[in-house]
Amino acid sequence: MLISIVAPCYNEEDVIGSFHDQVQKVAEELLPLGHDMEFVYVDDGSRDRTLDVLQHLSGLDPRVRYLSFSRNFGKEAALIAGLRHAKGDSVIVMDADLQHPPELIGRMVELHHEGYDQVIARRTRTGDRLTRTLTARLYYRIVNRLVDVELVDGVGDFRLLSRRVVDAVLELTEYNRFSKGLFAWVGFPSTTLDYENAAREAGHSSWSFRSLLNYGIDGLLSFNNRPLRAALHLGMALLVCALAYTAWIVGAALINGVQTPGYVTIITAVTGVAGVQMIMLGVIGEYTGRIYYEVKRRPHFLVKATNVDRSRDLVSTDVVSMDPVSKDLVP
Numbered sequence: 001m002l003i004s005i006v007a008p009c010y011n012e013e014d015v016i017g018s019f020h021d022q023v024q025k026v027a028e029e030l031l032p033l034g035h036d037m038e039f040v041y042v043d044d045g046s047r048d049r050t051l052d053v054l055q056h057l058s059g060l061d062p063r064v065r066y067l068s069f070s071r072n073f074g075k076e077a078a079l080i081a082g083l084r085h086a087k088g089d090s091v092i093v094m095d096a097d098l099q100h101p102p103e104l105i106g107r108m109v110e111l112h113h114e115g116y117d118q119v120i121a122r123r124t125r126t127g128d129r130l131t132r133t134l135t136a137r138l139y140y141r142i143v144n145r146l147v148d149v150e151l152v153d154g155v156g157d158f159r160l161l162s163r164r165v166v167d168a169v170l171e172l173t174e175y176n177r178f179s180k181g182l183f184a185w186v187g188f189p190s191t192t193l194d195y196e197n198a199a200r201e202a203g204h205s206s207w208s209f210r211s212l213l214n215y216g217i218d219g220l221l222s223f224n225n226r227p228l229r230a231a232l233h234l235g236m237a238l239l240v241c242a243l244a245y246t247a248w249i250v251g252a253a254l255i256n257g258v259q260t261p262g263y264v265t266i267i268t269a270v271t272g273v274a275g276v277q278m279i280m281l282g283v284i285g286e287y288t289g290r291i292y293y294e295v296k297r298r299p300h301f302l303v304k305a306t307n308v309d310r311s312r313d314l315v316s317t318d319v320v321s322m323d324p325v326s327k328d329l330v331p
Ligand code: UDP
Pocket: 007, 008, 009, 010, 011, 012, 044, 072, 073, 074, 075, 078, 094, 095, 096, 097, 099, 204, 205, 206, 207
């Protein structure tokens, strides 16, 4: 049984070495149980020396395979690249910053052997700021009303996937990837496993408030057209209110005669309706934007250096660009 570890790395020069040490220790523990391990590291266009460290690691350890992107394509792209090149019978996806404790791998593999296709690690929110915890809770409550798949708080990309789940995920070739939802969409027998939230070992989290907000919007819009439906409902509710109010005003005018005041009403109505229209337009725009990206059929990533056999990719739309660093391309 071969287990692949897939880890996206973006500016992780300080931590990737100790990450590799730790997973390698786990690999040693699993070896007597009949599990081989390989490591697929995807350098997502880091600006630091991550690629050098990966090349160094691959020189020391033949089980290390790496891909390095021509620029930062985002974690989702790194994940798909890693999954595509993982050869394992099962694949463990985890962050390279040691926030996903490698000690859990043993237990995940056990659970996989008990028959689960997806073993999902769920982090507890201990140590998180209260505001973040509350926003997350509220967000998941709203999102789960709006999307078909069940999204769970604390569940991220730390999970073990069986080969058939990996193949299923790779069949989903959409450009806008929200893997948390994609994994949930795929289904198959799944189980969760809790772990304590750990602080980052080194480096910085690349999440800003804005990227979190955008990630949240992606989660809402990636799966179905329910937000469009919600916009429609909101519009209808507004129309009903407006008609009722109009009837009331006309009634009042008929009974009491025409009265001119109404400045506040007009301003409120105009700004309110304009705001709602903007939101609706935004929702429609988001969907159109997604269609726009999908029809372009651009590759998810471009590789500038790697030691993996890229023939798997030749059928796909992803492009290898050769440069001096790619000389170590293994046929
Ligand atoms: N990552 C990546 N590309 C990016 C941003 C992040 O490959 O553009 C990787 C990063 O190296 C790490 C993982 O994705 O292994 C999670 O990133 P981060 O720690 O910044 O996110 P957080 O843990 O705060 O959710």
